[in-house]
Every structure is written in C-alpha cells, then in structure tokens.
Amino acid sequence: MDDTPVMAEGLGRRYGGRLWALRDVSLAVPAGRFVAVMGATGSGKSTLLHCLAGLDRPTAGRVRLAGRDIARLREAALTRWRRDRVGFVFQSYNLLSALTVARNVLLPARLGGPRISAGDLAAMLDAVGLGGMGDRPVGDLSGGQRQRVAVARALVTRPAVVFADEPTGALDPTTGGQVLRLLRAAAVRDGVTVVMVSHDPVAAAHSDRLLLLRAGRLVADTPTPDAPAIADLLRGVTDQAPVPA
Numbered sequence: 538m539d540d541t542p543v544m545a546e547g548l549g550r551r552y553g554g555r556l557w558a559l560r561d562v563s564l565a566v567p568a569g570r571f572v573a574v575m576g577a578t579g580s581g582k583s584t585l586l587h588c589l590a591g592l593d594r595p596t597a598g599r600v601r602l603a604g605r606d607i608a609r610l611r612e613a614a615l616t617r618w619r620r621d622r623v624g625f626v627f628q629s630y631n632l633l634s635a636l637t638v639a640r641n642v643l644l645p646a647r648l649g650g651p652r653i654s655a656g657d658l659a660a661m662l663d664a665v666g667l668g669g670m671g672d673r674p675v676g677d678l679s680g681g682q683r684q685r686v687a688v689a690r691a692l693v694t695r696p697a698v699v700f701a702d703e704p705t706g707a708l709d710p711t712t713g714g715q716v717l718r719l720l721r722a723a724a725v726r727d728g729v730t731v732v733m734v735s736h737d738p739v740a741a742a743h744s745d746r747l748l749l750l751r752a753g754r755l756v757a758d759t760p761t762p763d764a765p766a767i768a769d770l771l772r773g774v775t776d777q778a779p780v781p782a
C-alpha cells in the first residue's frame with residue numbers, strides 16, 4: 538500500500554480565462570488520515586477535491602493518487618485507476634432508487650471493478666448498520682440509511698482513498714454523526730485515507746487534520762481542533778476584516 542495516497546504539488550486550476558479557482562496548493566496526506574477541507578463558499582474546496590480525485594484536470598501542478606501521477610493519465614486509464622482505488626460519497630447520495638441496497642453497493646464491481654464476494658457484501662452491510670437489508674429498494678430508505686449505502690458502496694472495493702463532498706449536508710446531526718463515525722472507522726481501522734469537504738465545524742471535528750482554503754490558496758494545514766475552534770478559524774478566513782484607516 539502506498540503510504541502517502543494523496544499528494545499535490547503546485548496544484549492550480551483556472552476556469553476559462555478567469556481567476557484561478559485554486560492556486561499553488563501543495564499537500565501530502567498519509568494513509569489512514571481523515572482530512573477535512575474547509576473555507577468560505579467559492580474558496581475552491583470542490584475544485585481541490587475534484588482535482589485530487591482525478592474528476593477534474595488541473596491547469597498547473599501535479600497530483601499523485603494512490604501512488605500514481607494522474608495528471609498525465611489518459612481518460613480511460615484514469616477512469617480505471619479511480620474505479621479500482623477510490624471511493625466517492627456525495628451529499629446527494631448518487632444512488633439508483635429503483636435498485637436494491639445490494640445492487641447499489643455492488644455497482645462499482647458490476648462496472649468492471651474489483652470482484653466482491655457475497656460474504657464481503659454481507660460484512661460491509663453489517664459494518665454500516667444495514668445488515669439484512671440488502672434486498673430493500675433504496676427508494677424505501679431514509680436519508681441516513683441511503684448515505685450509509687453510499688458509504689458501503691465507497692468502501693466495499695477496499696479503496697486507498699475515499700473522497701466525500703458534504704456527505705452529511707442533507708442529514709440531521711445525529712444521523713450525520715453516524716455517517717462520520719463510519720468514515721473515521723474506515724480511516725483508523727482500515728487505513729483508508731478520507732478527504733472530506735464540509736461547511737460544518739461539527740462534522741469537520743471528526744477529522745484529524747484540517748485544510749483551510751481562502752480564495753483558492755491553502756492558508757492552513759493543521760491538526761483538527763474542536764468544533765468551536767474550527768468555527769473561529771473559519772470566521773478568520775471568511776470575514777472581510779475592516780481595512781484600518
């Protein structure tokens with residue numbers, strides 16, 4: 538296993554001829570870390586996540602994902618690399634409601650990814666608290682249950698890295714806490730590297746490292762403090778400080 542599955546050097550992304558959405562970001566995330574990416578709206582969080590995950594191509598710099606320099610990979614090879622080594626969890630779940638829990642979880646494998654045995658599937662559903670629910674249509678589940686299906690789908694292929702974009706944005710605090718503990722357990726117990734974008738200091742407090750963006754630049758990379766201290770840090774990069782006279 539690569540011991541630094543997420544690395545970026547001088548990463549930049551510019552859309553069209555406009556300002557840089559991301560500027561000169563360098564970072565290295567060791568295996569088994571749970572990183573939260575925070576910053577004001579428009580500060581470049583999703584752009585960073587997408588560039589690190591190989592969903593978007595940087596304009597400048599280098600990204601290593603699970604031990605491979607992905608900036609120069611062709612599209613088909615990049616898609617395979619992502620499918621086999623990366624899991625995704627989004628705010629909107631991105632599940633197929635008409636399909637059962639089991640079929641949703643097995644979707645990456647059915648699309649040519651790693652094979653998953655019936656035993657592995659059952660163990661994964663147990664681990665996310667959905668034991669015995671494999672045959673239920675996802676459309677019948679609550680938001681929290683759906684997000685646990687998404688977490689199971691992201692983890693069942695044993696990825697090196699899971700990228701999560703506002704995974705608790707649509708959940709109440711209790712249900713959101715359960716999902717965050719699942720992500721944390723994947724990092725601590727299984728050595729999965731988790732990179733999560735969040736607006737919520739309480740959610741980010743589940744991480745062990747905090748990255749703060751301001752106007753596309755990485756302005757802090759620090760061990761995660763508690764939620765009130767995170768809120769203070771966020772205010773520091775969000776508030777427009779008055780210009781002294």
Ligand SMILES: Nc1ncnc2c1ncn2[C@@H]1O[C@H](COP(=O)(O)OP(=O)(O)OP(=O)(O)O)[C@@H](O)[C@H]1O
Pocket residue numbers: 552553558576577578579580581582583584585
């Ligand atoms: N596809 C795109 N085309 C043009 N500009 C874009 C595109 N995606 C993002 N941007 C711009 O890049 C900047 C950073 O956007 P990004 O979505 O990464 O911010 P964010 O921190 O994730 O914001 P939010 O918290 O609102 O989701 C913004 O100014 C945004 O308007």
